[in-house]
Amino acid sequence: MWLESALILIILFGIIILGNNRLSTMIQLLALQSLVLSITPLLIHPSIHAFTMTIVTIVLKVIVMPSLLFWAIRHVSIRREVQPLIGYGKTLLLGGFLMGVAFLISSKLDLPDKGMSNLLVPTAFSLVMIGFLLLVTRFKAITQVIGYLVMENGIFLFALLLLEKTPLLVEMGIFLDIFVGVLVMGIIINHINQEFGSASTVNLTNLRD
Amino acid sequence: MMDFFLYSLTILSVSGVLIILTTRFRKMSESIFLISLILGCGLGFISAVTILASRTPIDYRLNFRMPIGEFYIGVDPLSAFFLLVITILFFLAGLYGYSYLKDHGKKNLSVHYALYHLALISLMLVVTAQNAVLFLMAWEMVTVTSYFLIVFYDEREVTRKAGYLFLIAAHTGTFCLWVMFLLMARHTGAMNFDQMMLTPFPLPLAGLLFVLGVIGFGVKTGFIPLHIWLPHAHPAAPSHVSAVLSAVMIKMGVYGLMRIIFIIKDFPEWCAVTLLLIGMISGVGGVLYALGQHEIKKLLAYHSIENIGIITLGLGTGLWGQIYHNESVILVGYAGALLHVFNHAVFKGLLFLSAGSVIRSTHTGEIDHLGGLLKHLPWTGCLFLIGSLSICGLPLFNGFVSEWLVFRGLFEGMFQFKMNALIFNSLGIISLALIGGLAAACFAKAFGAIFLGNSRSVDFTHVKENSPIMCVSMFVLGGICLWIGFFPTQMVSFALGAASTISSAQISTTIEEAIIFPLLKVVLVLIILMTIAVVLILFKRIAMKFLPIENAPTWGCGYSLPTRRMQYTASSFAEPILRIFRNVLGFNVEGNKPKGYFPDEAKISSHVLEASEDILFRPIFKFIEFLSVKFKIIQYGYTQLYLLYIFIFLLVLLVWKMI
Numbered sequence: 001m002w003l004e005s006a007l008i009l010i011i012l013f014g015i016i017i018l019g020n021n022r023l024s025t026m027i028q029l030l031a032l033q034s035l036v037l038s039i040t041p042l043l044i045h046p047s048i049h050a051f052t053m054t055i056v057t058i059v060l061k062v063i064v065m066p067s068l069l070f071w072a073i074r075h076v077s078i079r080r081e082v083q084p085l086i087g088y089g090k091t092l093l094l095g096g097f098l099m100g101v102a103f104l105i106s107s108k109l110d111l112p113d114k115g116m117s118n119l120l121v122p123t124a125f126s127l128v129m130i131g132f133l134l135l136v137t138r139f140k141a142i143t144q145v146i147g148y149l150v151m152e153n154g155i156f157l158f159a160l161l162l163l164e165k166t167p168l169l170v171e172m173g174i175f176l177d178i179f180v181g182v183l184v185m186g187i188i189i190n191h192i193n194q195e196f197g198s199a200s201t202v203n204l205t206n207l208r209d
Numbered sequence: 210m211m212d213f214f215l216y217s218l219t220i221l222s223v224s225g226v227l228i229i230l231t232t233r234f235r236k237m238s239e240s241i242f243l244i245s246l247i248l249g250c251g252l253g254f255i256s257a258v259t260i261l262a263s264r265t266p267i268d269y270r271l272n273f274r275m276p277i278g279e280f281y282i283g284v285d286p287l288s289a290f291f292l293l294v295i296t297i298l299f300f301l302a303g304l305y306g307y308s309y310l311k312d313h314g315k316k317n318l319s320v321h322y323a324l325y326h327l328a329l330i331s332l333m334l335v336v337t338a339q340n341a342v343l344f345l346m347a348w349e350m351v352t353v354t355s356y357f358l359i360v361f362y363d364e365r366e367v368t369r370k371a372g373y374l375f376l377i378a379a380h381t382g383t384f385c386l387w388v389m390f391l392l393m394a395r396h397t398g399a400m401n402f403d404q405m406m407l408t409p410f411p412l413p414l415a416g417l418l419f420v421l422g423v424i425g426f427g428v429k430t431g432f433i434p435l436h437i438w439l440p441h442a443h444p445a446a447p448s449h450v451s452a453v454l455s456a457v458m459i460k461m462g463v464y465g466l467m468r469i470i471f472i473i474k475d476f477p478e479w480c481a482v483t484l485l486l487i488g489m490i491s492g493v494g495g496v497l498y499a500l501g502q503h504e505i506k507k508l509l510a511y512h513s514i515e516n517i518g519i520i521t522l523g524l525g526t527g528l529w530g531q532i533y534h535n536e537s538v539i540l541v542g543y544a545g546a547l548l549h550v551f552n553h554a555v556f557k558g559l560l561f562l563s564a565g566s567v568i569r570s571t572h573t574g575e576i577d578h579l580g581g582l583l584k585h586l587p588w589t590g591c592l593f594l595i596g597s598l599s600i601c602g603l604p605l606f607n608g609f610v611s612e613w614l615v616f617r618g619l620f621e622g623m624f625q626f627k628m629n630a631l632i633f634n635s636l637g638i639i640s641l642a643l644i645g646g647l648a649a650a651c652f653a654k655a656f657g658a659i660f661l662g663n664s665r666s667v668d669f670t671h672v673k674e675n676s677p678i679m680c681v682s683m684f685v686l687g688g689i690c691l692w693i694g695f696f697p698t699q700m701v702s703f704a705l706g707a708a709s710t711i712s713s714a715q716i717s718t719t720i721e722e723a724i725i726f727p728l729l730k731v732v733l734v735l736i737i738l739m740t741i742a743v744v745l746i747l748f749k750r751i752a753m754k755f756l757p758i759e760n761a762p763t764w765g766c767g768y769s770l771p772t773r774r775m776q777y778t779a780s781s782f783a784e785p786i787l788r789i790f791r792n793v794l795g796f797n798v799e800g801n802k803p804k805g806y807f808p809d810e811a812k813i814s815s816h817v818l819e820a821s822e823d824i825l826f827r828p829i830f831k832f833i834e835f836l837s838v839k840f841k842i843i844q845y846g847y848t849q850l851y852l853l854y855i856f857i858f859l860l861v862l863l864v865w866k867m868i
Binding site for chain 1: 847849853859867
């Protein structure tokens with residue numbers, strides 16, 4: 001029961017992120033989503049392993065990364081995503097459609113272990129798709145990072161299916177990867193801003209042949 | 210003997226690295242090049258000759274395994290025969306090249322020398338590899354190194370284009386080879402040639418593999434119409450490189466086909482017919498195109514295609530014999546093809562080297578600008594003549610011996626097989642005769658225009674003979690031409706040994722004697738005739754001593770004031786023959802003829818249309834370019850768009866999994 005509520009909350013946060021245009025709110029929402037996400041291991045399978053994961057997730061995803069992102073937007077002084085590729089309303093509609101697709105796919109998918117809840121796999125898929133949608137429709141580099149992190153949250157959920165089978169060391173490795181990824185992206189955002197005077201990835205189209 | 214071969218590979222690879230390292234010390238790097246060339250080629254030559262003489266294969270496996278292949282090399286008589294060609298030609302051309310490039314400005318020669326060694330090593334590996342993956346790796350290495358050797362004069366745009374064309378063509382061929390070898394490996398479950406041989410191939414599969422092999426190897430070999438890179442690459446390269454390209458590199462395709470026949474053994478009948486037809490088309494087409502060329506190296510390049518045609522005729526004859534299990538035809542056909550591989554390597558090498566000597570002295574390769582060079586370059590001229598006589602297949606020169614074998618194979622096959630054989634073999638005989646005649650005309654034109662008469666446009670009085678080293682390499686090649694022409698026994702028996710490897714046919718002494726004996730008789734009769742002719746000429750010389758002789762300018766033709774431009778040009782010499790074949794060739798003559806009693810300006814120019822390039826390949830390339838441009842619209846440069854592609858792909862995969 002608690003697990004289901006947590007998963008619904010996670011999806012809801014994801015949708016709100018999709019419909020928001022203020023960067024600071026987006027980051028806060030992401031932090032909230034990550035907070036709920038960090039409790040799910042405990043709900044699925046309470047153990048020392050799960051507890052460690054919860055602690056590390058809270059430290060990295062709720063405290064370190066949001067503050068890194070806040071630091072980045074302070075530095076490049078942007079507040080909101082100005083021109084998304086598709087309008088917010090349409091993005092929300094698309095997001096809803098993709099959630100439907102996610103539920104459809106996960107109902108047909110033949111998984112060895114359904115996990116504790118029927119909602120777990122669809123939520124994971126929905127988050128991946130919402131993340132992708134953010135990546136595809138937004139131009140600001142910072143929104144791209146947020147999209148990437150939402151997607152990563154989805155993958156994290158999916159990986160919870162294998163909570164007992166994965167050694168702790170591997171989990172820690174994955175966390176380190178994400179941390180380094182976000183760090184690098186934060187620095188790159190800064191550099192894009194310095195080079196072009198704005199943090200929009202539209203400026204990066206010169207690289208095609 | 211395997212040791213010798215491995216030493217040779219080691220010496221060449223180590224010295225290749227040393228040459229690069231000593232780039233700054235030019236003298237040192239040159240001497241390392243020469244010494245390692247002598248040692249490497251010498252050891253390779255010795256191992257090849259021993260194996261050919263003993264007719265027993267040897268092999269060697271290195272103790273490490275690559276992921277899909279294995280370093281497994283072996284030298285059987287077939288490999289040894291090609292090894293012989295490679296070592297002889299690379300040694301002499303390398304020696305020549307060292308002297309040819311001596312005062313060649315600021316180019317970094319060490320890189321060229323190192324690549325030359327690398328090409329030599331990779332060619333040695335191609336003919337000895339017993340594993341499909343190792344073979345393909347060596348094959349690719351040959352392509353890449355030849356590319357770098359071809360683009361030596363990379364400051365010229367023509368050269369860069371020729372190199373590019375070669376690279377594309379060669380890789381298209383390699384693609385077919387990969388498919389072919391993978392199909393073979395799938396069928397047999399093994400990558401090593403000796404294991405592949407143990408599984409019989411069903412006929413349809415053998416036919417498919419044959420087609421892939423003919424395309425894949427044919428591109429490198431230059432079968433018409435896959436030859437488009439050849440006439441561009443040969444003139445672009447420096448002469449010693451053109452010599453090894455034409456003499457050795459393009460023969461690797463022939464080797465590949467022979468190796469495939471060796472592995473698969475049973476082919477459907479149409480394969481032999483295909484080979485014969487390819488041989489006829491390439492042979493006659495090559496020599497006709499050669500007649501229309503006005504640049505000496507381009508002319509020689511087309512003659513390579515012609516000789517590949519003759520080799521393929523021999524190969525087709527042998528294959529036909531293999532289908533009907535007629536040992537004599539098998540041996541004669543394959544031995545003819547193999548011996549022609551050797552002979553062509555020798556005389557074409559000689560021709561390219563002497564053409565290089567001409568170009569180095571006069572700085573031009575346009576036949577219509579040259580003329581009267583025999584007085585200034587006597588050695589080059591004589592050696593070019595020997596090469597020309599050999600390539601025309603005239604008796605007492607080596608070309609005659611191998612062409613005689615091919616003729617004999619065709620005749621024997623004609624009477625022993627079914628009706629089809631009668632048709633195609635007689636067609637083969639006719640085209641072989643036609644090739645010989647046209648080649649003679651073509652070299653009469655080339656030799657006449659370059660070495661006889663007077664120089665046509667430039668004054669060549671300052672031109673001197675090239676350095677002795679260059680002459681020595683040419684002399685050795687000319688000597689081999691004459692040696693095989695006069696004493697064919699040794700090389701024919703080597704070729705027979707290699708031929709029996711391809712087909713696993715046993716050579717009994719009776720068959721071998723039956724093949725060699727008539728040849729020796731023919732040569733003997735010809736030697737007697739030749740002696741009589743020489744005696745008569747000497748007699749005439751002596752008799753003429755007592756008569757008054759008046760000297761007149763060359764091509765005087767009774768004019769009181771002839772100029773050097775009043776003589777036959779190469780184009781005008783070839784024009785009557787080309788006119789006969791103009792419908793086949795797309796031969797165009799433009800210009801206005803002189804008219805009336807007081808004719809004013811008149812000019813004439815002719816050129817030959819490259820049918821397969823202009824009609825077949827250019828439209829295809831245009832079409833591919835058109836398609837590529839259409840596809841460019843998916844490339845916008847937005848990261849978002851690329852992510853969308855990934856996303857869509859992911860969705861499609863998931864949905865596909867669902868269904």
